[in-house]
Amino acid sequence: MLALQALIIALCTWYAATACPMWLRWSVYFGAPLVAGLVNGLLLGNLTYGLAVGSNVMMAYIGMVAIGGSLPSDYALAGYLGVAMTMLAGADPSVGLTIAVPLGLLGLLSFNVKMSLNSVWVHKADKYAEQGNTRGVVAMNLFASQIFPFITYAIPSFLCVLFGSSALESLMAVIPSQVTSILSLAGHLIPALGLAMLMSVLYKASLLPFFAIGFALAAYLQLGTMPIAIIGAAAGVLHLIYTSKEGVNVFEGFSFGPEEASDIADEAAAGQKRLSKKTLRKSWFIWQSWGQICYNYERMMGLGFCHCMVPVLEELYGDDREAIAAGLKRHLAYFNTENTWGSIIPGITAAMEEERANGADIDDDMENNLKTALMGPMAGIGDSVTQSLVKVVLLSIAIGLASQGSALGPILLIVLFSIYALGVGYFCYNAGYHFGKNAVTKLLAGGLVKQLTEGLGAMGMMVLGCLVATVIPITCPLTFDLATGTIEIQSILDTILPKLLPLVSFLVTYHFIKKGAKPTTIIIAMFVIAIILSPLGILS
Known part of the structure; x- marks a missing residue:
């Protein structure tokens, strides 16, 4: 039975760390300990215990943000393996942090090995691109990219659970109660670090009253995270209304007006090539799912970007292998951005490929220069909104529910984050395609990013105040x-x-x-x- 459990835990660790679709990775990877609490709770037959361990471990990572491909810790190993080892050892949930955090730091070795060795498949994809072999490029991105991560994540995790859990259980049994109390207190203190890191991201002097309100509601009235989050959402909207002269107008500048519709009709009448909605949706979904699956230090998301351009190139150029080969080669260049808001870049690129196929004077340098110019700003927007605000708010709500023994916490995290990531990604991809290189200007001019940041920041600060009062359980027994x-x-x-x-x-x-x-x-x-x-x- 232990062998089967070890296998499932190992597969979950590998899948979350590197194989799952990117839009899902926001919840099952960056929220790894919390989701692992649900998975391991069901697997090991003690859901309440699993949720308690998962929510405790999650607190150490709630404020951590991965910028530019760098990780402060490996969330998958800290989450799926750390929670499993804690449960198999029968340790107190607060002790889970002292087991999970070292595993997360050791897991950076697996991450670095994956990032280094995956470059092998990029060079293999270069050869397939020379031949115009789209299937070969796709195979390198989807399947070959999982060979090294499977070796560095799944196999060690399996061996660790199979042979290490009994040793850890025996060790916990002989540890003096005084040592256990020390570990428990350390586990109670560590959540303060995660929340402090979160505060450093959210901090804005004008938003401090929201923190105080959230803390007071939790400390004096014992309100849970969910009602405080709802109050915070309403407060965020009110904050926007009363601090903005023009009020809230999120989608200003993004209406698909009569001019654009008439332009499309004129182009169709002239017999120009137009990408079908099916192809655009396929390209977007590939980017949203597999844009980062072959992440590597040499080209970062370059192979994933090329993969999402495959359906675009195939529809525009048909059986012209030479044109497809040229397209594959130009899109295998270095590329790195945040993949939800950054979806605007493959959308713009699809529009440029369409214009190029219709005879427009667009060369490789023009496309690559535009991608290079936009990937930094869009990563900045995406990391700020997705990781520093949306992730934090949803994790806070989920942790509050999970700490009360409710499986709804991690389930809600997965569902809501999926809706957010897919919705924003689809909107941005289509905005990039329809508005071309002016999409980013319109996005910023419409005030969407500023409004989201302000509103979610107010909500986030209120939830942060609630978490400070509820998830740092230190007391003075004197x-x-x-x-x-x-x-x-x-x-x-x-x-x-x-x-x-x-x-x-x-x-x-x-x-x-x-x-x-x-x-x-x-x-x-x-x-x-x-x-x-x-x-x-x-x-x-």
């Missing part, structure tokens, strides 16, 4: 026996401000993050604090 009775320090602190210690730990951690302290340094400091204060009975 008591003093006097002639008049027993004095409980925690009760005194609660009369001053409920959840005062979680707030203080969060603020102190945030202070050091702003001073430039490294997360690993802060984690070590938290373990030192736990080693000192837990045996003294000052914190638990």
Whole structure:
């Protein structure tokens, strides 16, 4: 039975880390510990325990953002393998962080091996491109790219669960209770790091009142994450309405007006080549799903971008292998961006390929220069909105539900993130195709990014305040026996401000993050604090 469980856990780790569609990876990869809590809870027969471990481990990663292909930790190994090992060892959910975090750091070796060796398949794709062999290019992106990740993720995970879980269980059984208490306190402190990193991303002086409201609602009224998120969404809209002179007009500049429709009719009448909606949808879905599956240090998302252009090239050039070969070669160049908002770039490129097929004076340099010029700005927008705001808000809601034992948390994360990623990606791809190189200007002129950032920022700060009050469960167990009775320090602190210690730990951690302290340094400091204060009975 353990062998089967180890196999399933290993396959889940590999799938989440590198094989799943990119739009789904936002939830099952960047939300790995939380989703792993659901998966392992079902697999190991204890859903409540799995959700508790997953939500605890997730707190260490909620504020981490992957920029430009760099990861601060490997979320898949920390999540799927870390949660599984914690559960198999029967450890307290708060101890899960002390197991998962080291696995996540070790997992960066697997990530770096994958990123280095996947370049082999890009060079193989170059040879297929010379021949105009689209099937060969697609095979390199979809299938060959999974050989090295399977070796570096699935096999070690399988062996770790199969042979390491019993050893870890035996170790946990003989560890003195005092050591377990130290590990538990460290696990209670580490969520403050994730939230502090999140605060450094969301911080804006004008949004601080929303943080205070979220904290107060959770600390005084014991409201959960979901009702506070709903209140935060309403507050975000009100914030936009009353701080913008023009109010909220998200889609300004993106109407598909009569001029564009008449232009399409004129082109069709002239017998010019037009990409079908089916081909555009196929190109978009390939990009949204497999644009990053062969991620590598040499070309980054270059092979994935070329893959999404295959249906465009095949429809425009038909049996002209020479033209298809030329198209494949120009799209195998280096490319890297955020793939939801960045969908606007393959949309623009599809429009340029269409114009080029109709005889427009467009050369390889023009297409590649445009891609290069846009990939940075669109990555900046995408990372800011998707990772720093949307991901955080959805994870916060999901963690709140999961920590209460509800499987709806991770399920909601997967569903809502999928709707967001696919919806934004489809909108941006079509905007790029219809508006061409002016799409980015219209996107920014319409105020969409600014409005989303402001509104989600207000909501995010309110949810952040709620999380500070609910997911940093540190208390002071000190008591003093006097002639008049027993004095409980925690009760005194609660009369001053409920959840005062979680707030203080969060603020102190945030202070050091702003001073430039490294997360690993802060984690070590938290373990030192736990080693000192837990045996003294000052914190638990």
